[in-house]
Amino acid sequence: MYSDRFSFLVQKLRLLPSVGSKSAQRMALHLLMRQRVGALELAQAITDAVEHIHECSVCHSLTELDVCEICLDTERDQQVLCVVESPADVFAIEHSGSFKGRYHVLHGHLSPLDGIGPEEVGIPHLLQRLSDGQIQEIILATNATVEGQATAHYLVEACRQLPVRISRIAQGVPQGGELEYVDSHTLHQALTHRLMLNQD
C-alpha cells in the first residue's frame, strides 16, 4: 500500500526519540501534504547540523567550533568544573543562569549491565583534565537517578587521591512541590539535608 520511499521515510522518522510507527506515519503525511518546503529545509538543517556540530575537544559538549564558547570564555571561573551526563544538562544549567564555571560532559552514565563502564562514559578523559591541578572543585551534577547516583559515587572514589573538593548538587523538594505528592526518598533527602535558618 505504501510506496517504497514513503515506507523508508516512516522507518527513518522512527529514529527520533519517542516516535512510534503511528506518529511516524502522521509526520510523514504532514510533511508531504502540508510542509513540502519546510520538509526540505528540515532535511537541510539535519545535514548541516551533522556536518558542522561535533563534540568540544575540551568539555565534550556540542559546538560548531573546535573548542566551545563556554570553554573559551575567559570570564568564567576556571577553578570550578560541573560534571553532567549530556549536553542537554549543560543547556538546562546555563538556562538557570546559576553557574559560572565550566563543564565536563560525560557520555551518559555508568551502566555495567549494558557494557557501559568508566571508559565508555569518558571518565579517564575527565581525570586527565583534572590532573593539571587548575581545578579546585568539581560539582557532580549527574542525574538524581539510580544510574546518575552510581556514576557520581564512582567519581568520588576515582577522584579521592586528587587535591580537589568534590560536591554533589542538592536533592530535595523541587520548587512548587507539594509534600503530599513528593516520593519518600526525596522527602528523606530533604529532611536529612535540611538547612538551618537561625545558625551560621
Place this chain on the structure above:
Amino acid sequence: MYSDRFSFLVQKLRLLPSVGSKSAQRMALHLLMRQRVGALELAQAITDAVEHIHECSVCHSLTELDVCEICLDTERDQQVLCVVESPADVFAIEHSGSFKGRYHVLHGHLSPLDGIGPEEVGIPHLLQRLSDGQIQEIILATNATVEGQATAHYLVEACRQLPVRISRIAQGVPQGGELEYVDSHTLHQALTHRLMLNQD
C-alpha cells in the same frame, strides 16, 4: 548558548506535528549524539520523499507514479467511490481490508471560518470525476467529527442531481467499546441505526 545550526535544526524539527520546543531539542540532541548516520539517512529520506511522492492525478492520494496503484488496479470495483479527508484515511481503510472500490481524497474538510470552502477542499474535481457516469455509489467516509459531518452533508447536496447512490459510513459503538464510557451522541446514533437481527 545554542549554536546557530543547532537552533535552526530545533526550529525546523518543530514543523513536525505535536513537536514542541522541548521535544525538538531532545530530538536534535538525540540525532547529534546517538544517530549521526541515521540522521543523514533521515535527511535523505525526507528529500527523496518530497521529490518523488506527489498526489495521484486521479484520486489525489499520495503516490510515486502519475496515477496511483489503487486507481490503476483493474481488479477493483470501478463503480464504488469512497470519499475521504486524507491519504491517512486511505491507508486506514486499506489496512482494514474491507473496501475494494476506489478512493477520492479531499484536501481535508470544509472549514468556512478558516477560508476553506468547496474549492479548497477539491469538491469541484470530485464532481467532475462523477460526471462521466461510471460511478454508481459514493461512500462518504469523511471523519465523524463536526467538520467531517458538515463536509459529508455538503456533498450530499452537491451530488443530489447526479444519478449516484450516496451512502455514509455507519456511526455507532466501536469494537471493544463499553457503553458506560461511550458518549451520548454515539449512543444515540447506535440506537437510532440499530440493526434488526430477526428480520430481513
